[in-house]
Amino acid sequence: MSDYYPYAERFAPLHSMPEEGRSRGEILDELRQMATEENGHWENGHCSGSMYCGDHDHYAFLTEAFGMFAHANALQRDIVPSATRFEGEIIAMTLDMLHGEAITETTPGGLITSGGSGSIAHAMLAYREVARATRGDRRFNVVKPETAHPAFDKACHLFGLELRRAPVDPDTTLVDVDAVAGLIDEDTVAIIGSACNYGYGTVDPMPALSDLALERGVGLHVDGCLGGFILPWGQELGYPIPTFDFRLPGVTSISADTHKYGYAFKGSSVVLFRDVQLRNSQYFYLTDWTGGKYCSPSMDGSRSVGLLAATWASMVTLGREGYLDYARRIFSVADAMQEAVRSHGDLRILGDPTFCFSFTSDDFDIYLVNDRMRLNGWRFNGQQYPNAIHMAVTRPQTQPGVAEQFAVDLNEAVAWAREHADEQASSSAVYGGVAGGMNDEADEFIKMVMADMMDHQLGVPE
Ligand SMILES: Cc1ncc(COP(=O)(O)O)c(C=O)c1O
Known part of the structure:
Protein backbone atom coordinates (compact mmCIF):
# COMPACT_ATOMS: atom_id res chain seq x y z
CA MET A 1 0.00 0.00 0.00
CA SER A 2 1.39 3.41 -0.92
CA ASP A 3 2.73 5.90 1.64
CA TYR A 4 -0.05 8.21 0.54
CA TYR A 5 -2.67 5.78 1.78
CA PRO A 6 -1.48 4.81 5.23
CA TYR A 7 -4.92 4.07 6.63
CA ALA A 8 -5.60 0.75 4.93
CA GLU A 9 -4.50 -1.28 7.94
CA ARG A 10 -6.89 0.49 10.28
CA PHE A 11 -9.90 1.28 8.12
CA ALA A 12 -11.05 -1.29 5.57
CA PRO A 13 -10.60 0.32 2.12
CA LEU A 14 -13.81 0.90 0.20
CA HIS A 15 -13.84 -0.64 -3.26
CA SER A 16 -17.46 0.12 -3.93
CA MET A 17 -20.35 2.14 -2.56
CA PRO A 18 -21.36 0.68 0.83
CA GLU A 19 -24.70 -1.11 0.61
CA GLU A 20 -25.98 0.43 3.82
CA GLY A 21 -25.09 3.72 5.32
CA ARG A 22 -22.98 3.76 8.47
CA SER A 23 -23.74 5.57 11.68
CA ARG A 24 -22.79 9.23 11.84
CA GLY A 25 -21.01 8.68 15.13
CA GLU A 26 -18.79 5.97 13.66
CA ILE A 27 -18.00 8.08 10.60
CA LEU A 28 -17.16 11.16 12.64
CA ASP A 29 -14.99 9.08 14.91
CA GLU A 30 -13.01 7.77 11.95
CA LEU A 31 -12.63 11.26 10.48
CA ARG A 32 -11.58 12.63 13.86
CA GLN A 33 -8.83 10.03 14.18
CA MET A 34 -7.34 11.02 10.83
CA ALA A 35 -7.71 14.76 11.40
CA THR A 36 -6.20 14.62 14.88
CA GLU A 37 -3.19 12.64 13.72
CA GLU A 38 -2.67 14.84 10.66
CA ASN A 39 -2.93 18.04 12.71
CA GLY A 40 -0.04 16.66 14.74
CA HIS A 41 2.23 17.31 11.74
CA TRP A 42 1.95 21.08 12.06
CA GLU A 43 0.51 22.00 15.45
CA ASN A 44 3.97 22.15 17.01
CA GLY A 45 4.92 24.96 14.60
CA HIS A 46 7.55 22.94 12.71
CA CYS A 47 5.83 23.10 9.31
CA SER A 48 6.55 25.89 6.80
CA GLY A 49 3.52 27.71 5.31
CA SER A 50 0.34 25.74 4.61
CA MET A 51 -1.43 26.16 7.98
CA TYR A 52 -1.49 29.92 8.15
CA CYS A 53 -3.68 30.42 11.20
CA GLY A 54 -3.57 27.17 13.14
CA ASP A 55 -6.00 28.41 15.81
CA HIS A 56 -8.63 25.71 16.35
CA ASP A 57 -11.04 28.21 17.94
CA HIS A 58 -10.84 30.34 14.80
CA TYR A 59 -11.42 27.21 12.68
CA ALA A 60 -14.44 26.24 14.80
CA PHE A 61 -15.89 29.72 14.31
CA LEU A 62 -15.34 29.53 10.53
CA THR A 63 -16.87 26.05 10.49
CA GLU A 64 -20.01 27.45 12.10
CA ALA A 65 -20.19 30.24 9.51
CA PHE A 66 -19.50 27.74 6.72
CA GLY A 67 -22.13 25.32 7.99
CA MET A 68 -24.93 27.86 7.76
CA PHE A 69 -24.40 28.31 4.01
CA ALA A 70 -22.43 25.26 2.83
CA HIS A 71 -25.43 23.81 0.99
CA ALA A 72 -26.23 27.04 -0.88
CA ASN A 73 -25.10 27.80 -4.43
CA ALA A 74 -23.66 31.22 -5.21
CA LEU A 75 -24.92 30.88 -8.78
CA GLN A 76 -28.49 31.31 -7.53
CA ARG A 77 -28.44 34.83 -6.15
CA ASP A 78 -32.21 35.17 -6.08
CA ILE A 79 -32.40 32.71 -3.19
CA VAL A 80 -29.01 33.58 -1.64
CA PRO A 81 -28.54 37.34 -1.74
CA SER A 82 -26.14 36.85 1.18
CA ALA A 83 -23.58 35.66 -1.41
CA THR A 84 -23.60 39.10 -2.98
CA ARG A 85 -23.08 40.70 0.40
CA PHE A 86 -20.17 38.38 1.32
CA GLU A 87 -18.51 38.64 -2.06
CA GLY A 88 -18.91 42.40 -2.39
CA GLU A 89 -17.62 43.04 1.11
CA ILE A 90 -14.66 40.64 0.80
CA ILE A 91 -13.66 42.47 -2.39
CA ALA A 92 -14.16 45.89 -0.78
CA MET A 93 -12.13 44.97 2.31
CA THR A 94 -9.30 43.56 0.17
CA LEU A 95 -9.32 46.65 -2.05
CA ASP A 96 -9.12 48.81 1.06
CA MET A 97 -6.13 46.83 2.36
CA LEU A 98 -4.35 47.13 -1.01
CA HIS A 99 -5.02 50.86 -1.35
CA GLY A 100 -7.83 50.81 -3.87
CA GLU A 101 -8.56 54.41 -2.81
CA ALA A 102 -5.59 55.41 -4.99
CA ILE A 103 -7.60 54.38 -8.07
CA THR A 104 -9.31 57.51 -9.32
CA GLU A 105 -9.45 57.19 -13.09
CA THR A 106 -11.40 53.90 -13.27
CA THR A 107 -13.81 51.85 -11.17
CA PRO A 108 -12.06 48.90 -9.54
CA GLY A 109 -13.59 45.45 -9.11
CA GLY A 110 -12.73 41.93 -8.11
CA LEU A 111 -13.56 38.25 -8.20
CA ILE A 112 -13.49 35.56 -5.55
CA THR A 113 -11.87 32.38 -6.82
CA SER A 114 -10.99 29.01 -5.38
CA GLY A 115 -7.31 29.76 -4.76
CA GLY A 116 -4.16 31.48 -5.91
CA SER A 117 -3.93 29.52 -9.15
CA GLY A 118 -7.55 30.39 -9.91
CA SER A 119 -6.99 34.11 -9.26
CA ILE A 120 -3.91 34.12 -11.47
CA ALA A 121 -5.71 32.19 -14.20
CA HIS A 122 -8.61 34.64 -14.14
CA ALA A 123 -6.28 37.61 -14.43
CA MET A 124 -4.44 36.06 -17.37
CA LEU A 125 -7.73 35.18 -19.06
CA ALA A 126 -8.95 38.77 -18.61
CA TYR A 127 -5.81 40.22 -20.23
CA ARG A 128 -6.18 37.79 -23.15
CA GLU A 129 -9.85 38.57 -23.64
CA VAL A 130 -9.32 42.34 -23.71
CA ALA A 131 -6.44 41.89 -26.16
CA ARG A 132 -8.53 39.63 -28.38
CA ALA A 133 -11.41 42.08 -28.38
CA THR A 134 -9.23 45.03 -29.28
CA ARG A 135 -6.37 43.52 -31.29
CA GLY A 136 -7.80 40.40 -32.92
CA ASP A 137 -7.16 36.73 -32.27
CA ARG A 138 -3.47 35.95 -32.21
CA ARG A 139 -0.99 34.40 -29.80
CA PHE A 140 -0.41 36.93 -27.07
CA ASN A 141 2.28 36.67 -24.43
CA VAL A 142 2.98 37.53 -20.80
CA VAL A 143 6.36 38.09 -19.18
CA LYS A 144 7.04 36.73 -15.71
CA PRO A 145 10.09 36.72 -13.46
CA GLU A 146 11.48 33.18 -13.48
CA THR A 147 10.68 33.07 -9.75
CA ALA A 148 6.96 33.77 -10.23
CA HIS A 149 4.64 30.91 -9.40
CA PRO A 150 3.97 28.00 -11.84
CA ALA A 151 0.31 29.08 -11.78
CA PHE A 152 1.29 31.59 -14.50
CA ASP A 153 2.75 28.81 -16.65
CA LYS A 154 -0.40 26.77 -16.06
CA ALA A 155 -2.69 29.68 -16.98
CA CYS A 156 -0.69 30.34 -20.16
CA HIS A 157 -0.82 26.66 -21.01
CA LEU A 158 -4.60 26.59 -20.53
CA PHE A 159 -5.35 29.81 -22.39
CA GLY A 160 -2.90 29.52 -25.28
CA LEU A 161 -0.72 32.39 -24.14
CA GLU A 162 3.03 32.38 -24.62
CA LEU A 163 4.94 32.66 -21.35
CA ARG A 164 8.25 34.50 -21.40
CA ARG A 165 10.56 34.19 -18.41
CA ALA A 166 12.78 37.03 -17.29
CA PRO A 167 15.90 36.17 -15.25
CA VAL A 168 16.41 37.32 -11.68
CA ASP A 169 19.56 38.65 -10.08
CA PRO A 170 21.06 35.61 -8.28
CA ASP A 171 22.03 37.69 -5.23
CA THR A 172 18.90 39.77 -4.70
CA THR A 173 16.56 37.18 -6.30
CA LEU A 174 14.68 40.16 -7.84
CA VAL A 175 13.66 40.28 -11.48
CA ASP A 176 15.92 42.11 -13.91
CA VAL A 177 13.63 44.93 -15.12
CA ASP A 178 15.77 45.57 -18.24
CA ALA A 179 15.35 41.91 -19.17
CA VAL A 180 11.57 42.24 -18.74
CA ALA A 181 11.66 45.32 -20.99
CA GLY A 182 13.60 43.33 -23.59
CA LEU A 183 10.98 40.57 -23.63
CA ILE A 184 7.98 42.87 -24.18
CA ASP A 185 6.77 43.16 -27.76
CA GLU A 186 3.57 44.20 -29.56
CA ASP A 187 1.86 40.95 -28.49
CA THR A 188 2.57 41.31 -24.79
CA VAL A 189 -0.60 41.69 -22.73
CA ALA A 190 0.88 41.81 -19.23
CA ILE A 191 4.01 41.63 -17.16
CA ILE A 192 4.18 40.07 -13.71
CA GLY A 193 5.80 40.88 -10.38
CA SER A 194 5.56 38.93 -7.13
CA ALA A 195 4.86 40.44 -3.72
CA CYS A 196 6.34 38.25 -2.54
CA ASN A 197 7.56 35.27 -4.52
CA TYR A 198 7.01 31.80 -3.09
CA GLY A 199 10.63 30.68 -3.20
CA TYR A 200 12.54 33.50 -1.54
CA GLY A 201 9.92 35.71 0.07
CA THR A 202 11.33 38.72 -1.78
CA VAL A 203 9.35 41.50 -3.46
CA ASP A 204 10.15 42.34 -7.09
CA PRO A 205 10.98 45.98 -7.92
CA MET A 206 7.35 46.98 -8.35
CA PRO A 207 7.78 50.75 -8.83
CA ALA A 208 10.13 50.07 -11.76
CA LEU A 209 7.78 47.42 -13.19
CA SER A 210 4.89 49.86 -12.83
CA ASP A 211 6.80 52.55 -14.76
CA LEU A 212 7.69 50.01 -17.43
CA ALA A 213 4.09 48.80 -17.77
CA LEU A 214 2.85 52.36 -18.23
CA GLU A 215 5.61 53.23 -20.67
CA ARG A 216 4.95 50.15 -22.83
CA GLY A 217 1.17 50.12 -22.48
CA VAL A 218 0.88 46.63 -20.98
CA GLY A 219 -0.89 45.33 -17.87
CA LEU A 220 0.98 44.64 -14.63
CA HIS A 221 -0.30 41.79 -12.50
CA VAL A 222 1.02 41.69 -8.94
CA ASP A 223 1.05 38.20 -7.49
CA GLY A 224 0.21 38.82 -3.87
CA CYS A 225 -1.20 35.31 -3.39
CA LEU A 226 1.29 34.64 -0.63
CA GLY A 227 2.08 38.15 0.59
CA GLY A 228 -1.06 40.11 -0.25
CA PHE A 229 -2.68 39.58 3.14
CA ILE A 230 0.43 40.07 5.27
CA LEU A 231 2.82 42.49 3.57
CA PRO A 232 0.43 45.47 3.93
CA TRP A 233 0.47 44.94 7.70
CA GLY A 234 4.26 44.52 7.63
CA GLN A 235 4.42 47.92 5.91
CA GLU A 236 2.25 49.43 8.62
CA LEU A 237 4.55 47.92 11.23
CA GLY A 238 7.46 49.75 9.62
CA TYR A 239 9.20 46.88 7.82
CA PRO A 240 11.05 48.06 4.70
CA ILE A 241 8.65 46.51 2.18
CA PRO A 242 8.44 48.31 -1.16
CA THR A 243 5.09 49.60 -2.37
CA PHE A 244 3.46 46.98 -4.57
CA ASP A 245 -0.26 47.76 -4.59
CA PHE A 246 -2.71 50.10 -6.37
CA ARG A 247 -0.76 53.14 -5.20
CA LEU A 248 1.48 52.31 -8.16
CA PRO A 249 -0.36 53.60 -11.23
CA GLY A 250 0.88 50.80 -13.50
CA VAL A 251 -0.59 48.01 -11.35
CA THR A 252 -3.68 46.71 -13.16
CA SER A 253 -4.49 43.57 -11.14
CA ILE A 254 -3.49 41.91 -7.87
CA SER A 255 -4.12 38.40 -6.59
CA ALA A 256 -4.27 37.92 -2.81
CA ASP A 257 -5.18 34.65 -1.14
CA THR A 258 -7.69 34.70 1.67
CA HIS A 259 -6.88 31.03 2.24
CA LYS A 260 -3.31 31.91 3.15
CA TYR A 261 -2.64 34.96 5.37
CA GLY A 262 -6.33 35.95 5.19
CA TYR A 263 -6.68 32.99 7.63
CA ALA A 264 -9.80 31.69 5.87
CA PHE A 265 -10.50 28.12 4.84
CA LYS A 266 -8.78 26.50 1.88
CA GLY A 267 -10.58 27.19 -1.37
CA SER A 268 -10.74 30.97 -1.44
CA SER A 269 -8.76 33.81 -2.96
CA VAL A 270 -9.35 37.31 -4.31
CA VAL A 271 -8.27 38.82 -7.60
CA LEU A 272 -8.65 42.58 -7.91
CA PHE A 273 -8.72 44.67 -11.07
CA ARG A 274 -7.92 48.39 -11.33
CA ASP A 275 -10.64 48.62 -13.96
CA VAL A 276 -13.82 46.60 -13.59
CA GLN A 277 -13.97 46.40 -17.40
CA LEU A 278 -10.90 44.17 -17.33
CA ARG A 279 -12.65 41.83 -14.90
CA ASN A 280 -15.85 41.83 -16.91
CA SER A 281 -13.98 40.90 -20.09
CA GLN A 282 -13.75 37.30 -18.89
CA TYR A 283 -17.39 36.84 -17.86
CA PHE A 284 -18.90 33.89 -19.68
CA TYR A 285 -22.27 34.06 -21.50
CA LEU A 286 -24.26 31.46 -23.45
CA THR A 287 -27.58 32.99 -24.38
CA ASP A 288 -29.01 30.32 -26.71
CA TRP A 289 -28.69 27.17 -24.62
CA THR A 290 -31.72 24.90 -24.26
CA GLY A 291 -31.30 24.88 -20.49
CA GLY A 292 -31.80 28.62 -20.34
CA LYS A 293 -29.66 31.70 -20.81
CA TYR A 294 -26.44 31.00 -18.94
CA CYS A 295 -23.82 33.32 -17.54
CA SER A 296 -21.16 32.98 -14.87
CA PRO A 297 -18.55 35.46 -13.66
CA SER A 298 -15.70 32.97 -13.49
CA MET A 299 -14.63 29.50 -14.58
CA ASP A 300 -16.59 27.77 -11.84
CA GLY A 301 -20.26 27.07 -12.19
CA SER A 302 -21.87 26.22 -8.85
CA ARG A 303 -19.93 27.60 -5.90
CA SER A 304 -20.36 27.19 -2.17
CA VAL A 305 -21.81 30.18 -0.33
CA GLY A 306 -20.37 28.50 2.76
CA LEU A 307 -16.82 29.32 1.70
CA LEU A 308 -17.80 32.92 0.99
CA ALA A 309 -19.43 33.18 4.44
CA ALA A 310 -16.41 31.65 6.18
CA THR A 311 -13.97 33.91 4.31
CA TRP A 312 -16.03 36.97 5.14
CA ALA A 313 -16.27 35.84 8.78
CA SER A 314 -12.50 35.37 8.98
CA MET A 315 -11.84 38.90 7.76
CA VAL A 316 -14.49 40.49 9.92
CA THR A 317 -13.56 38.70 13.13
CA LEU A 318 -9.91 39.74 12.77
CA GLY A 319 -10.27 43.26 11.42
C1 LIG B 1 3.38 33.49 -4.63
C2 LIG B 1 2.33 32.46 -4.91
N1 LIG B 1 1.52 32.58 -5.97
C3 LIG B 1 0.57 31.69 -6.26
C4 LIG B 1 0.38 30.57 -5.48
C5 LIG B 1 -0.67 29.55 -5.86
O1 LIG B 1 -1.66 29.46 -4.90
P1 LIG B 1 -2.63 28.19 -4.79
O2 LIG B 1 -1.78 27.05 -4.35
O3 LIG B 1 -3.62 28.63 -3.78
O4 LIG B 1 -3.22 27.93 -6.11
C6 LIG B 1 1.19 30.39 -4.36
C7 LIG B 1 1.04 29.22 -3.51
O5 LIG B 1 1.76 29.02 -2.56
C8 LIG B 1 2.19 31.36 -4.06
O6 LIG B 1 3.01 31.21 -3.00
Missing part, protein backbone atom coordinates in the same frame (compact mmCIF):
# COMPACT_ATOMS: atom_id res chain seq x y z
CA ARG A 320 -7.27 45.53 10.98
CA GLU A 321 -6.20 45.03 14.60
CA GLY A 322 -6.29 41.25 14.38
CA TYR A 323 -4.32 41.16 11.12
CA LEU A 324 -1.78 43.62 12.50
CA ASP A 325 -1.36 41.61 15.66
CA TYR A 326 -0.82 38.32 13.80
CA ALA A 327 1.60 40.06 11.40
CA ARG A 328 3.57 41.62 14.27
CA ARG A 329 4.14 38.21 15.81
CA ILE A 330 4.88 36.47 12.51
CA PHE A 331 7.42 39.10 11.37
CA SER A 332 9.12 39.02 14.75
CA VAL A 333 9.52 35.21 14.64
CA ALA A 334 10.74 35.45 11.03
CA ASP A 335 13.38 37.95 12.21
CA ALA A 336 14.48 35.63 15.01
CA MET A 337 14.70 32.62 12.69
CA GLN A 338 16.66 34.59 10.09
CA GLU A 339 19.01 35.70 12.87
CA ALA A 340 19.57 32.04 13.76
CA VAL A 341 20.42 31.26 10.11
CA ARG A 342 22.77 34.26 9.88
CA SER A 343 24.64 33.09 12.97
CA HIS A 344 26.09 30.28 10.83
CA GLY A 345 28.87 31.51 8.57
CA ASP A 346 28.30 28.65 6.16
CA LEU A 347 24.58 29.37 5.62
CA ARG A 348 23.42 32.13 3.30
CA ILE A 349 19.97 33.77 3.18
CA LEU A 350 18.92 34.52 -0.38
CA GLY A 351 18.07 38.14 -1.08
CA ASP A 352 16.37 40.44 1.38
CA PRO A 353 13.33 38.46 2.50
CA THR A 354 10.26 39.17 4.57
CA PHE A 355 8.13 36.79 6.65
CA CYS A 356 9.22 34.01 4.30
CA PHE A 357 12.93 33.35 3.84
CA SER A 358 15.13 30.91 2.02
CA PHE A 359 18.65 29.77 2.77
CA THR A 360 21.39 27.76 1.15
CA SER A 361 25.02 26.88 1.76
CA ASP A 362 28.06 27.26 -0.44
CA ASP A 363 29.94 24.68 1.64
CA PHE A 364 27.58 21.69 1.68
CA ASP A 365 24.29 20.56 0.18
CA ILE A 366 21.58 22.34 2.16
CA TYR A 367 19.42 19.23 1.85
CA LEU A 368 21.76 17.62 4.37
CA VAL A 369 20.53 20.23 6.85
CA ASN A 370 16.99 19.46 5.76
CA ASP A 371 17.57 15.71 6.26
CA ARG A 372 18.62 16.35 9.84
CA MET A 373 15.91 18.90 10.62
CA ARG A 374 13.33 16.41 9.38
CA LEU A 375 14.30 14.09 12.21
CA ASN A 376 13.11 16.81 14.59
CA GLY A 377 9.84 17.11 12.72
CA TRP A 378 10.66 20.21 10.66
CA ARG A 379 8.99 20.41 7.27
CA PHE A 380 10.45 23.06 5.02
CA ASN A 381 9.80 23.77 1.37
CA GLY A 382 12.56 22.83 -1.03
CA GLN A 383 13.97 24.80 -3.95
CA GLN A 384 16.45 24.17 -6.71
CA TYR A 385 18.86 26.24 -8.87
CA PRO A 386 20.39 26.76 -6.34
CA ASN A 387 19.37 24.13 -3.82
CA ALA A 388 17.78 25.96 -0.93
CA ILE A 389 15.12 25.44 1.71
CA HIS A 390 12.52 27.95 2.71
CA MET A 391 10.39 28.71 5.69
CA ALA A 392 7.17 30.68 5.33
CA VAL A 393 6.54 31.71 8.93
CA THR A 394 2.91 31.34 9.94
CA ARG A 395 0.97 31.73 13.16
CA PRO A 396 1.84 28.23 14.52
CA GLN A 397 5.49 29.32 14.65
CA THR A 398 4.58 32.21 16.93
CA GLN A 399 3.88 29.82 19.80
CA PRO A 400 6.35 30.24 22.67
CA GLY A 401 9.62 28.40 22.17
CA VAL A 402 9.32 27.54 18.47
CA ALA A 403 11.87 30.08 17.20
CA GLU A 404 14.25 29.04 19.99
CA GLN A 405 13.82 25.37 19.08
CA PHE A 406 14.49 26.22 15.43
CA ALA A 407 17.83 27.76 16.45
CA VAL A 408 18.80 24.75 18.58
CA ASP A 409 17.83 22.21 15.91
CA LEU A 410 19.54 24.26 13.21
CA ASN A 411 22.81 24.30 15.20
CA GLU A 412 22.71 20.55 15.43
CA ALA A 413 21.73 20.10 11.75
CA VAL A 414 24.48 22.41 10.49
CA ALA A 415 27.10 20.59 12.58
CA TRP A 416 25.83 17.31 11.14
CA ALA A 417 25.87 18.65 7.58
CA ARG A 418 29.49 19.81 7.99
CA GLU A 419 30.49 16.34 9.18
CA HIS A 420 28.66 14.62 6.33
CA ALA A 421 29.41 17.19 3.62
CA ASP A 422 30.71 14.52 1.22
CA GLU A 423 27.55 12.42 1.46
CA GLN A 424 24.48 12.52 -0.78
CA ALA A 425 21.44 14.13 0.87
CA SER A 426 18.33 11.98 0.90
CA SER A 427 15.82 14.83 0.43
CA SER A 428 15.40 17.17 -2.52
CA ALA A 429 13.10 19.86 -3.94
CA VAL A 430 9.49 18.99 -4.58
CA TYR A 431 6.96 21.85 -4.55
CA GLY A 432 5.16 22.25 -1.29
CA GLY A 433 7.65 20.18 0.62
CA VAL A 434 10.70 18.01 0.16
CA ALA A 435 10.96 14.40 -0.90
CA GLY A 436 13.61 11.79 -1.46
CA GLY A 437 15.58 10.82 -4.54
CA MET A 438 14.79 13.13 -7.46
CA ASN A 439 17.97 15.20 -7.61
CA ASP A 440 19.85 15.62 -10.88
CA GLU A 441 17.68 13.29 -12.93
CA ALA A 442 16.58 13.97 -16.48
CA ASP A 443 13.32 15.89 -16.94
CA GLU A 444 11.45 13.02 -18.56
CA PHE A 445 12.41 10.65 -15.77
CA ILE A 446 11.31 13.18 -13.14
CA LYS A 447 7.97 13.57 -14.92
CA MET A 448 7.56 9.79 -14.81
CA VAL A 449 8.33 9.68 -11.08
CA MET A 450 5.94 12.58 -10.44
CA ALA A 451 3.18 10.99 -12.52
CA ASP A 452 3.60 7.86 -10.44
CA MET A 453 3.45 9.93 -7.27
CA MET A 454 0.23 11.63 -8.44
CA ASP A 455 -1.30 8.28 -9.40
CA HIS A 456 -0.61 7.05 -5.90
CA GLN A 457 -1.98 10.21 -4.32
CA LEU A 458 -5.20 9.97 -6.30
CA GLY A 459 -5.23 6.21 -6.47
CA VAL A 460 -8.03 3.76 -5.93
CA PRO A 461 -7.10 1.67 -2.88
CA GLU A 462 -5.53 -1.67 -3.74
